[in-house]
Amino acid sequence: MSEKHIDEISGVETTGHEWDGIRELNNPMPRWWVWTFCATILWAVGYAILYPSIPMIKDTTKGLLGFSSRAELQQQVQVAKAAQTQFEQQIAAKTVSEIDADPSLREFAIAGGASAFKVNCAPCHGSGATGGPGFPNLNDDDWLWGGDLTSIQKTISHGIRFDGDTDTHVSEMPAFAEILQPAQIRAVAAYVWGLTNKPSDPALAEAGRQVFADNCAACHGQDAKGNIDMGAPNLADAIWLKGSGEDAIVRQVTAPKHGVMPAWSARLGQSTVKELTVFVHSLGGGK
Structure with missing residues (x-):
């Protein structure tokens, strides 16, 4: 039987393995760690027996307890x-x-x-x-x-x-390109925009006041605050559905876009x- 080698620096027994003059110290794992490791193995085996865990070709083992996460x-x-x-x-x-x-x-x-x-x-x-x-x-x-x-x-x-x-709610704004002249449409757009913002041309906006009264007030009201019975939007609250600005208003007055919401x-x-x-x-x- 060969004599055990003790490392001179640490005083710990070596395993007898040596690589390029370097010896491996024989430091076993602490007992509490070893027993914990063994316990986890036993736990895994018990779990595999009691619960569904081992995959088969088309299913898994059912386990003695018959537990099913899907049923739960x-x-x-x-x-x-x-x-x-x-x-x-x-x-x-x-x-x-x-x-x-x-x-x-x-x-x-x-x-x-x-x-x-x-x-x-x-x-x-x-x-x-x-x-x-x-x-x-x-x-x-x-x-x-x-x-x-x-x-x-x-x-x-x-x-x-x-x-x-x-x-269903039904309302449609007519295409005023067939009713008004382009100058009138530009004027009424300036007037509507001027209700909540500064118009590009105050004189043009003032001219659009009469155009609005003659063509738009029947639905939107004389004060331009809309009419929920007709689905006519409030034009005096700075909230714009189809786009804001005089150009956007011109486009909507000229050829209106009408949205659809399903029932x-x-x-x-x-x-x-x-x-x-x-x-x-x-x-x-x-x-």
Whole structure:
């Protein structure tokens, strides 16, 4: 039996291995670490026996306990649906005003409406409902067809200029290129822009006042504050749907663009429409 070699510097026995004059010290792992490592092995073996874990060709081992994460998830979903049923039934039976007046129902409706909004409405109105060119901002107080709960519900239910619903909102601004001279259109654009901004030519804007009174006031009102019964926008609030500036107004007066919003009642059902209504109204712009 060869004599054990002891390292002169550390005083630790070496393993007997030597590489280029360098010897390996024999420093075994601490006992507590070894026992912990063995325990983890035993734990893994026990887990593999008790729970589904070992992959097979088409499935996995079932485990002695018969646990299934999918079955557990289904149970949790069923419990959640059962808890929601009472709220869903109340929402189906009550009006949007009654839902909004009930704190618990309102909270539930806002949560459900927010979810439905992200899936169905955000592509046009934006994830924050701030809108974009041609798509209205739902956070402000500018409502073409009314911003109270009942009006919002009707708009969501039946849409705007949607051919598939006979109760849809319908309004169309005529193409004034066929009615007015280009100089008149430029004048009325200057007047409308001057309601909230400084017009490029004050004299031209003043001339457009009469053009507006003769051709536009019937829908937009003498004060240009719009008419929700006709879907005519307020022109005196500095909120522009189709673009701001005199040139943009000229283009809209000359050849108007008319947006289309689908009717959502048939697709989503009245309960979801009510939730959307309460959610949109809660954004702060509802009246």
